[in-house]
Amino acid sequence: MCTVIAGVDPGAETPVVLAGIRDEMADRPWRGPAAHWPGHPGLIGGLDLEAGGTWLAAEPAVPRVAALLNGVGRPAPPETRRSRGDLPLRAAGHGGLPETDLSVYDPFHLVLAEPGGVRLWHWDGEDVTEDKLPPGTHIVVNDGWVAPDAAPRAGWFVPRFAAAPRPSAHDPGDASWTAWRELLAGDGLPVTDPRALVVRRELDDGRVWGTSSVTLVALGRDTLRYDFCPCPGDPSAWSTVLR
Known part of the structure; x- marks a missing residue:
């Protein structure tokens, strides 16, 4: 279950803070954030080596960030299916839901954050809907944008992120980032806890699924x-990609 946490405060010096937690099979290859796509100059994100796309892309010149979560619904036909990993690249580059035939994609939630706010598009394989997040702290999971009382993870983490000092885009150091980084390390919950943000599961076939990175x-x-943190659960593993 991938997760996006968004803090929206339109009147603040840093109006939007967005955290992306990627959960994936441990043996799926990837590379850390960089400008990996010649066709999308300026965009920064982690590279999924299996499909060539990304789970989160940033356009620093705007500024703008797009993140993708798998959704629930009717899968795309196998003969026309495309990887959803190109959607964050296109959304971050152009500032909206890509104008394309969505029927080629499996269900998804696409999050687009700009200084003016955060928008979400939900595709269930049949219909697309759009939301705009109001001021406050919000969580998006594979079931979509959920209320704090609707899921254990939301109930535990939304009030904690809401109460924590917000990271500042203008902080030359890490002081304002410490509280969110520590929460994103899991807040001390076991990886098997239903409330856990950092997760790990050993599957019946011997493979491992879990949290592979945090942005x-x-x-x-x-x-x-x-x-970016390539070692989820370790607060000391963070580094700054762009400042």
């Missing part, structure tokens, strides 16, 4: 800071 982005009105 934290702060959007100022004309700037973006992008931090």
